[in-house]
Amino acid sequence: MALPKVGSIGEYIREQRQQAKISLRQLAAAAGVSNPYLSQIERGLRKPSAEILNQIAKGLRISSQALYVQAGLIEDREPPSDVLTAIQADTHLTERQRQVLIDIYESFRKERHAEDEQTSQNARPRRGSQTDDEPLPEEYLAALEPYAATSGNDVTQETKEG
Amino acid sequence: MALPKVGSIGEYIREQRQQAKISLRQLAAAAGVSNPYLSQIERGLRKPSAEILNQIAKGLRISSQALYVQAGLIEDREPPSDVLTAIQADTHLTERQRQVLIDIYESFRKERHAEDEQTSQNARPRRGSQTDDEPLPEEYLAALEPYAATSGNDVTQETKEG
DNA sequence: CCACCCTGCTTGCAATTGCAAACACGATGG
DNA sequence: CCATCGTGTTTGCAATTGCAAGCAGGGTGG
Numbered sequence: 594m595a596l597p598k599v600g601s602i603g604e605y606i607r608e609q610r611q612q613a614k615i616s617l618r619q620l621a622a623a624a625g626v627s628n629p630y631l632s633q634i635e636r637g638l639r640k641p642s643a644e645i646l647n648q649i650a651k652g653l654r655i656s657s658q659a660l661y662v663q664a665g666l667i668e669d670r671e672p673p674s675d676v677l678t679a680i681q682a683d684t685h686l687t688e689r690q691r692q693v694l695i696d697i698y699e700s701f702r703k704e705r706h707a708e709d710e711q712t713s714q715n716a717r718p719r720r721g722s723q724t725d726d727e728p729l730p731e732e733y734l735a736a737l738e739p740y741a742a743t744s745g746n747d748v749t750q751e752t753k754e755g
Numbered sequence: 756m757a758l759p760k761v762g763s764i765g766e767y768i769r770e771q772r773q774q775a776k777i778s779l780r781q782l783a784a785a786a787g788v789s790n791p792y793l794s795q796i797e798r799g800l801r802k803p804s805a806e807i808l809n810q811i812a813k814g815l816r817i818s819s820q821a822l823y824v825q826a827g828l829i830e831d832r833e834p835p836s837d838v839l840t841a842i843q844a845d846t847h848l849t850e851r852q853r854q855v856l857i858d859i860y861e862s863f864r865k866e867r868h869a870e871d872e873q874t875s876q877n878a879r880p881r882r883g884s885q886t887d888d889e890p891l892p893e894e895y896l897a898a899l900e901p902y903a904a905t906s907g908n909d910v911t912q913e914t915k916e917g
Numbered sequence: 918c919c920a921c922c923c924t925g926c927t928t929g930c931a932a933t934t935g936c937a938a939a940c941a942c943g944a945t946g947g
Numbered sequence: 948c949c950a951t952c953g954t955g956t957t958t959g960c961a962a963t964t965g966c967a968a969g970c971a972g973g974g975t976g977g
Contacts, residue, residue, distance in 0.1 A: 612850045617925060627966045632926060639964070642934090643805030643828045656843040657829045658820070663846065666805045667819045676856075679841035690863045694838075697859065701852040779955060789936045794955060801934070804964090924973075933964065940957065947950080 602646075602664040603637040609653050610635075624652030764808075764826040765799040771815045772797075786814030 610620050617635070621628040625648050633639040634649075641649070646664060650657040661667040680686070680694050772782050779797070783790040787810050795801040796811075803811070808826060812819040823829040842848070842856050 609850065616923080618923090629926070629928090629967085630965050633965090636926090640806075642802075642964070643808060643823065643826065644802075645965080646805060647828045656840065657823075658844045659846050661805065661819075661823065661829075662844075664805065666809045667823070676838070676841040676845050679837040685864055687863075694856070694860060694863070698856060701848055701856065778953080780953090791937085791956070791958090792935050794957095795935090798956090804934070807935080918977105920977080921975085922973105923975100925971090927970070928968085929966105930968105931964105931966085934962080936959105936961085938958085938960105940955105942954085942956100944953070945951085947948100 602641075602660070603635045605660070605663045606631075606649060606653070607635040609655055613653060620649070620652050622652075624648040764803075764822070765797045767822070767825045768793075768811060768815070769797040771817055775815060782811070782814050786810040 610617070613620075615623075617631055618628045621631040624631070624645075626645055630639065630641075630645075631649070634641045634645070643661070643666065646660050646666075647657050650660045658667060676698055677695060680691055680698070686694070772779065775782075777785075779793055780790045783793040786793070786807075788807055792801065792803075792807075793811070796803050796807075805823075805828065808822050808828075809819050812822045820829060838860055839857060842853055842860070845853070848856070
């Protein structure tokens with residue numbers, strides 16, 4: 594027994610940690626666990642208890658549920674779009690904002706799902722289920738305006754990596 | 756030494772079990788744990804791991820999440836916004852996508868209400884890492900521009916060390 | 918060069934989980 | 948009356964968690 598499939602949870606944690614750009618020790622401290630233990634967890638050598646998992650989630654500032662799902666401790670019954678439901682239920686958003694968010698979210702989902710197609714085409718797969726009557730790109734920018742004043746910087750090429 | 760706060764989880768399980776009108780041994784069998792252990796759990800003498808908890812939840816046919824919340828292993832979701840929680844819990848998103856969505860959502864919120872309570876981020880590597888500090892402005896554009904294309908996985912700044 | 922600080926990893930060891938076996942106590946009934 | 952089945956509980960014990968120390972090695976600089 595020991596460590597057959599537990600790997601994914603550890604990998605997931607390590608991914609999240611590295612994306613957050615913090616060291617193992619930092620996360621360990623933030624989560625209140627020892628560094629060696631966290632190391633072992635990340636490499637799938639140990640199966641952390643729920644408490645530890647929860648603390649790690651806090652340290653990473655991610656949802657505990659996401660971690661539990663990764664760990665297989667919760668049925669993945671929040672599948673297609675808990676997000677969509679939440680967005681639609683959010684009364685703080687204007688209708689337009691809502692549409693934009695939904696649109697973006699769906700496109701993100703598509704992005705991930707279509708990991709086979711390496712097309713260099715173009716076109717906007719915008720297929721939102723919204724009452725579409727005008728493009729919204731500038732909506733995005735408008736939303737980002739108060740955020741990022743810097744502009745004119747897009748280098749994004751392919752470099753697809755899995 | 757005691758497991759002061761864990762009491763509720765055991766009581767909760769016992770309640771649920773009795774409501775289901777099944778014996779301790781029956782639930783133990785259904786959950787795949789030993790009867791004595793379940794007994795101890797119910798009385799708060801033992802702190803079950805997430806796995807066991809999950810199995811018990813299955814045996815009781817109740818939501819794992821409900822149990823985890825009872826056990827204090829999941830934050831009692833008090834969401835300033837359910838959307839954020841949903842986004843964070845969505846395992847289908849890449850971390851980058853998650854960040855973008857969150858930031859956009861927050862900027863939307865700010866547009867309407869200029870109140871903020873934000874991210875007290877800490878734990879920033881001081882040495883031997885990048886000095887980058889701001890979020891990811893152009894990331895938004897990168898993410899939105901193609902609207903649905905494989906977003907770059909490469910961070911522009913990584914090693915600033917010469 | 919060695920000292921220092923950072924990174925992650927390996928090594929024993931105390932404390933804990935989780936279990937099999939056996940215990941207590943009550944019904945049912947031969 | 949003693950056997951048998953039912954409930955939940957107590958008692959050791961193997962296996963595991965989780966940690967304090969210590970190890971290996973990359974940078975920086977005195």
